[in-house]
Amino acid sequence: MTTTTRLYLLLLAMSLGWLACDKAGDIQQSAATTQGKGGSTARFAIAGQYLYTVDTKKLTTYQLSNPANPVITNVQDVGFEIETIFPFGDKLFIGSTSVVHIFSLANPAQPAKLSEAISPTVLRRCDPVVAKDTVAFATLRSNAECGGVQSILAVYDIKNILKPQQRVAVPLQAPFGLGYADTVLYVCDAGGLQLFNIKNAYNPRLLTSLSETHGRFLDVVPYGQLLFCWTTRGAIVYDISNPAVPRQLSVI
Amino acid sequence: MVCAMAIAGCQTDTEPTPPPGTAFVPVYAAATQLHSIGFEGARPTVNAGKIYVYGTLLLQNELNEGIHLIDMRNPAAPAKLGFLKIPLCTELAVSNGYLYTNNYDDLLVYNLQASGGPALVKRIEKVFPPANQEYPPLFGVSFECPDPSKGVVVRWEQKSNVVARCRR
Numbered sequence: 001m002t003t004t005t006r007l008y009l010l011l012l013a014m015s016l017g018w019l020a021c022d023k024a025g026d027i028q029q030s031a032a033t034t035q036g037k038g039g040s041t042a043r044f045a046i047a048g049q050y051l052y053t054v055d056t057k058k059l060t061t062y063q064l065s066n067p068a069n070p071v072i073t074n075v076q077d078v079g080f081e082i083e084t085i086f087p088f089g090d091k092l093f094i095g096s097t098s099v100v101h102i103f104s105l106a107n108p109a110q111p112a113k114l115s116e117a118i119s120p121t122v123l124r125r126c127d128p129v130v131a132k133d134t135v136a137f138a139t140l141r142s143n144a145e146c147g148g149v150q151s152i153l154a155v156y157d158i159k160n161i162l163k164p165q166q167r168v169a170v171p172l173q174a175p176f177g178l179g180y181a182d183t184v185l186y187v188c189d190a191g192g193l194q195l196f197n198i199k200n201a202y203n204p205r206l207l208t209s210l211s212e213t214h215g216r217f218l219d220v221v222p223y224g225q226l227l228f229c230w231t232t233r234g235a236i237v238y239d240i241s242n243p244a245v246p247r248q249l250s251v252i
Numbered sequence: 253m254v255c256a257m258a259i260a261g262c263q264t265d266t267e268p269t270p271p272p273g274t275a276f277v278p279v280y281a282a283a284t285q286l287h288s289i290g291f292e293g294a295r296p297t298v299n300a301g302k303i304y305v306y307g308t309l310l311l312q313n314e315l316n317e318g319i320h321l322i323d324m325r326n327p328a329a330p331a332k333l334g335f336l337k338i339p340l341c342t343e344l345a346v347s348n349g350y351l352y353t354n355n356y357d358d359l360l361v362y363n364l365q366a367s368g369g370p371a372l373v374k375r376i377e378k379v380f381p382p383a384n385q386e387y388p389p390l391f392g393v394s395f396e397c398p399d400p401s402k403g404v405v406v407r408w409e410q411k412s413n414v415v416a417r418c419r420r
Contacts (some may be wrong), residue, residue, distance in 0.1 A: 024369040026323050026333050036306035036346040044345035044352060051345060051352050055381045056389070067350040068361060068373045081389045097389065223305045226327055234297040235312055237327050249328045252297065
């Protein structure tokens with residue numbers, strides 16, 4: 001290494017260090033809001049004053065009344081191969097490779113299992129799930145990793161939360177995460193991001209498909225007028241002030 | 253039955269070596285630098301992980317390496333603010349200005365509003381069991397027997413041309 005290179009690296013290290021300190025204020029400012037949101041493939045989820053985490057078998061509840069010092073209030077076995085957790089209202093939807101488990105948060109410190117949504121269409125799959133009103137949407141991915149033979153978007157009637165019924169199965173290629181804004185459902189699929197009109201939830205109509213420009217779409221976080229997409233190469237941000245017509249703002 | 257199969261899954265070396273074929277192999281990460289964490293300058297996204305949106309802050313996991321903190325005050329011009337280096341980090345959520353994430357099987361809590369940058373305020377050990385260390389999350393599959401001396405198993409990948417001595 002030449003002296004010049006060494007000096008350059010030293011300066012670079014200094015500037016990075018300086019940059020990091022200087023950015024603390026920006027982080028403080030950006031983090032000043034209190035409402036956060038993750039994707040449908042998350043294993044950590046916040047609901048109210050609680051953090052819920054799922055590992056392959058267990059659901060763990062942390063009370064966050066002192067946010068710097070989470071306190072475990074409950075640990076329970078959920079089932080096999082738990083993959084995802086999605087809070088909705090006073091419910092938790094937990095996706096696994098075999099069923100969607102639905103928990104009540106009537107006592108948020110101790111989630112209580114209400115029911116399981118089972119798809120008659122496929123036997124093994126990976127299950128990110130989101131819920132809207134009295135309907136739950138799940139992508140059931142069947143591939144080498146998850147087993148099974150067919151991938152679908154499943155729509156469950158959860159009016160009777162104790163007896164979820166699969167009402168619709170829309171064939172997909174190899175779906176991952178999903179999310180919705182207003183009456184548009186965004187589904188990450190192999191080949192692109194599929195937009196469905198879900199005004200009539202039990203008759204999802206394909207509106208359009210956004211092609212892959214930054215790797216595969218893996219999950220989405222609709223957040224106000226913005227849609228954040230996790231892709232294999234990073235992230236894409238869209239303006240969804242018109243949810244049916246996303247306008248790309250930036251790529252990360 | 254299933255458990256018994258899993259336990260008895262590994263054949264001994266005295267049995268004939270199976271022919272190479274498609275099977276699952278463990279992907280390892282060295283556990284030696286597990287606690288080497290810190291707040292560093294922004295870096296390029298290489299293996300993009302999960303995202304979390306909090307106000308005008310976007311957090312994106314760099315798979316098994318840490319978390320990018322991205323300023324989205326102008327969503328048309330995102331600006332990376334820095335990188336939280338956290339080995340074997342895969343999950344993230346934010347509430348009340350605090351980040352909850354995992355450092356392998358430990359839960360970490362960061363105060364994102366600390367004046368000197370994100371500050372680690374709490375570590376709860378061994379609460380988030382990672383990928384199964386013994387076998388892939390499927391039944392009826394062949395897999396390469398894991399070797400704990402190579403590190404911890406962070407995930408299982410399907411590969412062709414593998415000599416798989418284990419089965420469940």
